[in-house]
Amino acid sequence: MITNTELEIKGNLFPGKIISFSQNVDKINFTTENGVILQVTILRGSVIRFRYATDNNFENDFSYAISETGVRGYSVLEVEDHNEEYVIITKKLKIHIAKANINVVIKDTADNVICKDDWGFHWEQSYEYGGNIVKMSKNAPQGECYYGLGDKPMHLNLKGKRIENWATDQYAFGKDQDPLYKSVPFYIGMHEERAYGIFFDNTFRTFFDFCHERRNVTSFWAQGGEMNYYFFYGPDMQGVVTRYTDLTGKPELPPLWALGYHQCKWSYYPESKVKEVANKFRELQIPCDAIYLDIDYMEGFRCFTWNKEYFPDPKRMVAELAEDGFKTIVIIDPGIKIDQEYGVFKEALDNDYFCKRADGPYMRGKVWPGECFFPDFTNPEVREWWAGLFKELIDEIGVKGVWNDMNEPAVMEVPGKTFPNDVRHDYDGNPCSHRKAHNIYGTQMARATYEGIKQFGYPKRPFVITRSAYSGAQRYTSSWTGDNIATWEHLWIANIQAQRMSMSGMSFTGSDIGGFAEQPTGELYARWIQLGVFHPFCRTHSSGDHGDQEPWTFGKEVIDVTRKFVELRYQLLPYLYTMFWDYVEQGIPMLKSLVLYDQEDIQTHYRTDEFIFGNQILVCPVQEPNSKGRRMYIPRGNWFNYWTREYVNGGGEQWVDADLDSIPMFIKEGAIIPKYPIQQYVGEKKIDQLTLEVYYKLGDKEVSKVYEDAEDGYDYSKGRYSLRTFTFTGKEQEIIIQQHKNGTFITDYETMEIELIGIPFVIKQIEIDNVTVVLKDVHFDPKKNTIVVPKGFTELHIEA
Known part of the structure; x- marks a missing residue:
């Protein structure tokens, strides 16, 4: 145990013993003899903030990451003063603070150690x-596993890895490359479940x-600023992620079309090429909702301008694309041409x-337009100005979304590919150097962009996509x-990154389908x-340097595979939209790695390929060429093979057939999966019937939900939504489906077609609301086991 007042190991300084303690409601301060202050703030019974100051001095308390709308409050808070330690007690945790050196041990209410300091703060x-340079080291018990940290292109379980966070433009990055x-x-972190x-x-x-x-130590440190961290207790992983997402903020619902399929390339120009691509999608009947314009739509790469040779009348073009169901998305970079x-x-x-x-001249750097200056998006006045620049694009021309790129910020032909450390930023009234502002520059640009689109696109919901991001x-x-690569390894990386981003609070993420750099084979693209x-x-994007990458580039077989799966996505839009509603309301990750889905099954702790889409669909991509299937792990419980309807027992590995037109895909027993008719774009058709695929389960109840609203706009925030909660109960000779509805939104459809899958009896009788x-009268089809029922039923009995 470290007890010296200022013990020094290799230049590191450590806290001395506690000489005073004070409490102000939810903030508890411990001060040491050498001027270190530990401030423990109780945000919730399971969310605790630890903040350390040296020289008896805290910085101004400001964060871009923390949401103002997060849940605050607790029911229990006590502080006990013992001989050698203080103990802070909440409803979920006991926090032990050593008087000798302010080292921390966090236990649950049953006195299990959840997390303890090794050297602690130094x-x-x-x-x-x-x-x-502020540092923290924690004890790492044998068998503890680690997950998260955003877009890292490495194994899902980070045990044994060293990670760096410094937003970096990494064109054609490789596996394990960092940052x-x-x-x-x-x-x-997870230990003993x-x-x-x-x-x-x-x-x-x-x-x-x-x-x-060090084999038994986990540590984290920063090259400046404060040691300021938040601790979240589960004990379930999903609870940890939802509490973190609540703290750093949940998104608002996107427009439904943003969950459709998007097509992008560097670059679609002139207008005739854009129209050609759009027309081809409609001709081939491959659904698509958005088409992107990369930097070549601008005049000399100047943001907020149009190249009038390529796009003589952008407003007309955007309107004509909209008539055919395409929303136009344009790129905007941070570099402003001098x-x-x-x-x-x-x-x-x-x-x-x-x-x-530092010495006064503007930050000058080369990007696509040549020599540029860069707005300081950490200045609220600059963000407001930037937001105002979107009036023409959004309000007058009709662009529906904006794509922020190069916002790490990326600078060409300089060491480090970014701003020098001495660049100065406002940081919302907390002036600092680029060392502090670098990692949040892209987020503040995206924030300003979002505010502009929201202002000028109102009453529609904004859509923004960014390359660089910080928590929140x-x-x-x-x-x-x-900028990924068209290789099989990058298909594996894309799968990992999407799962990791979801468990890092950023579910609304995807990869450049097919790879940005180089050219995929037809099989890889499929x-x-x-x-x-x-x-x-969901977006295909490519650099165009190695040829085209539209679905029709690869021949009829790949066209058919693309159509089949994009159609499936459009059928599953109500399921996907409901996933997003759970994310918005509760911070529940939209994709769940198997360990997030069932952490008590030790077999899941090192699985990378399989994931749960939403709560009830298991997916496992085929990631090797010339494959007709693959081995995969089916989580515990029982599942139905989506393609064959075969009933499968989980809890082990098995071979699953998957020709080129198939992906291993399973539905959880008891699930009720909602589907829409196939559309070429969101809003093309009036939804005249909701399909419910009902997967039989014997025994325990299973709950499924369907969230719907006007698909855009903000009426949903005033209660104009429809949230249907279905409870499935299966018996040997009977099925009971109960429906409870919330919200005042009235859907267009009046009936639901229910398809009953895997039922072990012949249907003889149906009761609707007793x-x-x-x-x-319910259009019962005994071959397909389908019936059509009124949408407003509350209880449905299907009996032998």
Whole structure:
């Protein structure tokens, strides 16, 4: 145990013994003899903040990551003073603070150790920059596993890895390459099936070491700022993720069309090419809702301009695309070309909105337009100005969404590919260098973009996509995983990244389907589209350097596979929309790695390929060429093979057939899966009937939900939504389906077609709300086991 007042190991300084203690409602302060203060804040019974100061001095308490709408409050808070320690008691936790050195041990109410300090808090003075390099080390018991940390392209379980968070433009990145585009300093630890989370809210360059340097120690540190972290207790992993997502903020619902299929390339131009691609989708009957314009739509790559040679009348073009169901998305980068004749540049220059170097000159860097200056998005006045620039694009031309790229920020032809450390930022009134602002620059750009689209697109919901992000970015934007490569390894990476982003609070994420760099084979593209339709954000994107990458590039077989799976996504839109509703309301991740789904099954702790889409659909992509199937792990419980309707017992590995036109896909028994008719785009058809696929289960009840609203706009926030909760009860000779409805939204359809799958008896009688009905009156089809019932039923009995 470290007891020295200022013990020093290799230049590290440590806290001394506690000399005073004070409490102010939910904040408890411990001060040591050498000027270290530990402030413990109880946000909830299972969410605790630990904040450390040296020299008796805290920084101004400001964070871009923390949501103002997160849940606060607790029912129990006691502090006990013992001989050698203080003990803080909440309803869920006991927090032991050692008087000798403020080391922390966190236990549950049954006195199981959840997380304990090793060296605990220590620091090193930074003579180069001033301030401290702040460090924390935790004990890592044997068998503890680690997950999270955003877009890292490595094994889902991070045990043995060392991770760096520094938003970096990594074109054609590789497996295990680090750092990448995003900085999400949140991880989940799990030991003996008890999970906890730690969010290190520090925007400097941060590092995490999961037993890499020392076998039984996990540590994290930052090159400046404060040691400021939040602890979340589960004990279930999903509870950890939902509490973290609540703290850092949940998104609002996107428009339903944003969950459709999107097509993108660097670059679709001129207008005739855009129209050609759009027309081909409709001709081939492959559903598509959005088409993207990359940097070539601009005049000399100047943001908020149009190349009038390529796009002589953008408003007309956007309107014509909209008539055919296509929403136009345009790219906007942060670099503003240095050009006195360019209005956006002149306005920002006149108002002093650009980032500056330490000695006064503007930050100058080369990106696509050539020499550029860069807005300081950490300045609220600059964000408001930036938001105002979207008036023409959104309100006048009719663009429906914006894609923010290069916002790490990326700078070409310089060491480090980004701003130098000495660039200055406003940081919302907390002036700082780029060392502190770098990791949140992209998020603040996306925030300003979101605010502009929301202002000028109102009453429709905004759609933004960003490449760079910090914790909390999910409040404003979706994201994609950056410039990947058309290889089978990158198909594996895309699967991992989407799962990891979901468990890191950023569910609305996808990859560039088919790979951005290089050219996929038809087989690789087909397998990638099969995976991509099960990611919350679904977009094909490519660099175009190696040829085209539209579905028809690869021949009829791949066209047919693409159509089949994109159609499946459109059929599953009500299921996907309901997943998003759960994410928005409760912070529940939209994709669940098997360990997130069933952490008590030790077999799941190192699985990477399989995942749960929503709550009831199991998916496992085929990730090797020339495969007719694969071995996969079926989680515990019972499942139905979606394609064959075969009943499968889980809890083990098995071979699953999957020709090129199939992906291993299973439905949880008892699930009720909602489907819409196939549409070429959202809103093409009036939904005249909801289909419910009902998968039989004997015994315990199973609950399923269907969320619907007007598909855009904000009426849902005033109660104009429809949330149907179905409870399935299966007996040997009977099925009972109960429906409870919330919300005031009235759907267009009046009936539901129910398909009963796997039932072990022949249907002889049906009761709707205690009234026996004639089978022909519900259009009973004995071959398909389908019936049609009124949408408003409350209880349905189907009997032998």
